[in-house]
Amino acid sequence: MRSVTVIGAGISGLAAAWALRDTARVTVLDGAPRVGGKIRTGRVAGVEADLGAESMVTLGPDAARLAEAVGLGDALCEPAEAPVTIWTRDGLRPMPPGHLMGIPSRPELLAPTGLLSEEGLRRLHLGEDLEPLPPTTDVTVGGYLEPLIGREAVDRLVAPVLGGIYGGDAYRLSLASALPFLSGITASGEPLMTALRRRETARAGTPRTAPVRGVRGGMERLARAVAKSSGATVLTGTSARALSRRAEGGGAWRVHADTDDGPLALDGDAVILAVRSDAAARLLAPHAPGAAAALAQVEHASSAVVTLAFPADGPAREAVAGRNGFLVPPVDGRLVKGATFLSAKWPWYAQDTPDVFVVRASLGRAGAASPLTSPDGTLAAAALTELTAALGPLGEPLARRVTRWERGLPQYHVGHGARMDLVRDELAALPGLDVCGATYQGVGVASCISSGLAAARRTVPGTEPFAGGEADDER
Numbered sequence: 001m002r003s004v005t006v007i008g009a010g011i012s013g014l015a016a017a018w019a020l021r022d023t024a025r026v027t028v029l030d031g032a033p034r035v036g037g038k039i040r041t042g043r044v045a046g047v048e049a050d051l052g053a054e055s056m057v058t059l060g061p062d063a064a065r066l067a068e069a070v071g072l073g074d075a076l077c078e079p080a081e082a083p084v085t086i087w088t089r090d091g092l093r094p095m096p097p098g099h100l101m102g103i104p105s106r107p108e109l110l111a112p113t114g115l116l117s118e119e120g121l122r123r124l125h126l127g128e129d130l131e132p133l134p135p136t137t138d139v140t141v142g143g144y145l146e147p148l149i150g151r152e153a154v155d156r157l158v159a160p161v162l163g164g165i166y167g168g169d170a171y172r173l174s175l176a177s178a179l180p181f182l183s184g185i186t187a188s189g190e191p192l193m194t195a196l197r198r199r200e201t202a203r204a205g206t207p208r209t210a211p212v213r214g215v216r217g218g219m220e221r222l223a224r225a226v227a228k229s230s231g232a233t234v235l236t237g238t239s240a241r242a243l244s245r246r247a248e249g250g251g252a253w254r255v256h257a258d259t260d261d262g263p264l265a266l267d268g269d270a271v272i273l274a275v276r277s278d279a280a281a282r283l284l285a286p287h288a289p290g291a292a293a294a295l296a297q298v299e300h301a302s303s304a305v306v307t308l309a310f311p312a313d314g315p316a317r318e319a320v321a322g323r324n325g326f327l328v329p330p331v332d333g334r335l336v337k338g339a340t341f342l343s344a345k346w347p348w349y350a351q352d353t354p355d356v357f358v359v360r361a362s363l364g365r366a367g368a369a370s371p372l373t374s375p376d377g378t379l380a381a382a383a384l385t386e387l388t389a390a391l392g393p394l395g396e397p398l399a400r401r402v403t404r405w406e407r408g409l410p411q412y413h414v415g416h417g418a419r420m421d422l423v424r425d426e427l428a429a430l431p432g433l434d435v436c437g438a439t440y441q442g443v444g445v446a447s448c449i450s451s452g453l454a455a456a457r458r459t460v461p462g463t464e465p466f467a468g469g470e471a472d473d474e475r
C-alpha cells in the first residue's frame with residue numbers, strides 16, 4: 001500500500017485523507033493545535049458557535065455525501081428561509097428573487113426595494129437587451145458586467161455578494177475564475193438577463209431547496225468526523241518546513257516538520273499540499289519554481305469575525321426578525337462587510353440554547369486596511385456600532401468573541417486561471433506531489449472538499465472516494 005503525507009488538516013486535506021482511507025497509509029499534519037483550518041466552532045456565552053465557515057454549498061453532491069459517509073447526514077440542516085439582504089442607501093433592502101450572485105434577472109422587481117437609485121435602475125434597463133460578449137481574455141467581474149448592468153448595479157448588487165464569498169474586489173476578481181458558471185450561461189450570446197430568466201424558468205418545476213447546509217452543533221464536527229473516519233494518523237502541532245526528494249528507499253518524498261518536541265522527518269510515496277498558497281509556494285520552491293512563483297502571487301484578504309451573544313429576551317431577536325443576515329456594498333465604506341444572525345439562520349442554535357441569541361459580523365475586505373491591526377475590544381465595539389446602525393438597538397451583549405482570519409481568503413484575481421494551469425502543468429511532471437485547497441477550484445467548503453477528493457484520486461490511481469457511486473467532476 002502506498003504511503004501519503006497530507007500537509008494541512010483543513011477540510012481539503014482531510015477530504016483527501018478520507019478519500020485515501022482504503023488505498024493508502026496516510027499521515028496528516030497541521031501546524032495548528034486542532035484540525036479544521038478555517039472551519040472552527042467555539043464557545044460564546046455557553047453556545048457552540050461557528051467562528052469561521054458556517055455553511056457549505058450542497059448544489060454538487062460531494063459535500064453532503066461526505067457528511068453522510070462520516071455519520072453526519074442527520075446533522076445537516078437547512079437555513080431558515082429569508083431573502084439575501086443588502087444594507088445600503090440607509091436601509092436593509094431585500095434582493096429580489098431570481099438574481100444570480102447579485103446579477104438581477106428581473107430589473108422591474110428592483111424598483112420597490114430601493115437598492116438602486118432612479119439613475120441606476122434606468123441604466124440597468126438599458127442593458128437588458130445587450131448581448132454579453134464572450135470574454136476573449138480574462139477580465140474582471142466588474143469590467144465585464146458594467147457595460148451590461150451599469151456601475152451602480154455592480155457596486156450595490158454584485159460587489160456585496162462577491163465580498164461575502166471572497167472578501168474581494170469586483171474590479172480585480174477574474175470573471176472566469178470567480179464566476180465560472182457565468183461564462184457558460186452567456187456563451188450562447190443571449191442577452192444576460194434573458195439567459196438568467198431562462199435558467200430560472202428551467203428550475204421552476206424542480207422543488208426549491210436551500211443551496212447550502214449547516215451542521216447542527218457546528219461545522220467543526222464535520223472536520224473532526226472526517227479526520228476520524230479517514231483512519232489517518234493525524235499530527236497536530238506539526239508544521240512542515242521543507243520537502244526533499246528521496247532517491248531510494250523509504251518512499252519518494254521526505255517532509256521535514258517541526259514539533260514542540262523537535263524536528264520530525266516523514267517519508268512517503270506521495271505528498272499532498274493542502275495549505276495556503278504562500279505556504280505551498282515555500283515548500284514547492286526547490287522542486288517546482290514556476291509553480292511556487294505563481295502561487296506566491298496569489299493575494300489574500302484578511303478578516304475578523306466578531307461574534308456577539310445577546311440575551312434571547314432582549315431587543316436583538318426582534319431587531320433581526322425575518323432576516324438571516326445582511327451584506328454591505330464596499331462603496332458604502334463600512335467596516336462590516338456582512339452579518340449573519342446565527343440564531344435566526346440556523347434553527348438548531350435556538351433549539352439548543354434558547355436563552356442566547358447569537359449574531360456575528362465579518363470585518364475586512366481586500367484592498368481595505370486590514371482590521372487585524374486593531375485590538376479585539378476596538379473591533380467588537382466597531383461591529384456593535386455598525387450592527388446597531390443597521391438594525392436599531394440590540395442591547396448589551398452577554399459575551400463578545402473576536403476571531404482573526406489573517407490572509408484567510410485567496411483572491412482569484414485576473415490571471416488566476418492561467419497561474420493555476422501553470423501550477424498544475426509543472427506538478428504533473430513531478431509524480432507523487434500534488435496540491436488541493438481553497439486556492440485552486442473555489443474557496444467554499446464544498447469546492448475544497450471536491451478539490452481534496454480530486455487530489456486523492458490523482459495521487460493514488462484507483463481511489464474511489466464514494467465507492468459504488470458517482471463522484472463529482474473537478475470544478
Ligand SMILES: Cc1cc2nc3c(=O)[nH]c(=O)nc-3n(C[C@H](O)[C@H](O)[C@H](O)COP(=O)(O)OP(=O)(O)OC[C@H]3O[C@@H](n4cnc5c(N)ncnc54)[C@H](O)[C@@H]3O)c2cc1C
Nearest residue numbers: 008010011012031037038053054055240408437438444445
Ligand atoms: C471567516 C471565514 C468564513 C467563511 N465562511 C464560509 C462559509 O460559510 N461557507 C463556505 O463554503 N466557505 C466559507 N469560508 C471559506 C472556507 O472556510 C475556506 O476556504 C476553507 O475552509 C479552506 O479550507 P482549506 O482546507 O483549503 O484550507 P484551511 O482551512 O486554511 O486549512 C489549511 C491548514 O493548513 C495548515 N497549515 C498551513 N501551513 C502549514 C504547514 N507549513 N505545515 C502544516 N500545516 C500547515 C493550517 O494550520 C490549516 O489548518 C470562510 C472563510 C473564512 C476565512
